[in-house]
Amino acid sequence: MTMNRLGKVGAVLALGLTVSAPAVAQDAMTVGITTTGVPFTFLDTSTQQPAGAMVDLASAIAEDIGSPAKFEVTSFSALIPSLETGKIDMISAGMFATDERKKVVNFTDPVYSYGDGLFVKSEDSTAYQLEDLKGEVIGAQIGTTFADKLQATGLFSEVKLYDSLADIMREVKLGRIKAGFGDAPIVAYQIAQNPNLGVHLVEGYTPMSEGNVAIALSKDKPELLEKVNASIAEMKSSGELAEIFSKYGL
Structure with a gap:
């Protein structure tokens, strides 16, 4: 991954939201977000598209692992149930990785505190x-x-x-x-x-x-956890993670 990859996030986000139905079913990673978590996740009123630090982060990770991000908007309290039932593949929101939540989902390495x-x-x-x-x-x-x-x-x-x-x-x-x-x-x-x-x-x-904010994944997908953690580690090393959060004043 490179520092200029952040500029591609918008294109990746658009791809995840407009890709045809057959491609979504086969390739996309469905990411659960809430629109009430500004500046982590929210709806950009000028574009009517999901935006925020955790949206950009999920888009960058999706690009890195070769699976376009498709965003699913839901309430905060419904995020983990949606992950458990397979409605979404990932939660990328301002969610703390607590011991209680770790009993039902896997969390990546921390991305913000x-x-x-x-x-x-x-x-x-x-x-x-x-x-x-x-x-x-x-x-x-x-x-x-x-x-x-x-x-x-x-x-x-x-x-x-x-x-x-x-x-x-x-x-x-x-x-x-x-x-x-x-x-x-x-x-x-x-x-x-x-x-x-x-x-x-x-x-x-x-x-x-x-608390530590992290991305949540299903316990049934340990291989996805490894891929996402590897992507996060590289972004931390390159400075891209800090760049994503600083864009939103974090």
């Missing part, structure tokens, strides 16, 4: 830590590790679960919940792109934990 972010209403300038929200109603995205950790603390009167970060941000802005939690880089990117969301990240907040 980050922790949770805490956000509140724009006019709320309090420098909250987790304990400061004791007894409050807070929100998190269903299916995320953050939701599980928040519920396990027993600190809150309720941890409401939502399908997307946009839903949580709306509820915080309207004052229906005190605070929201989400992937720190995703929250930061969305707020930067749309200052009118009415929320802001709490500066100085100490994340509950940091």
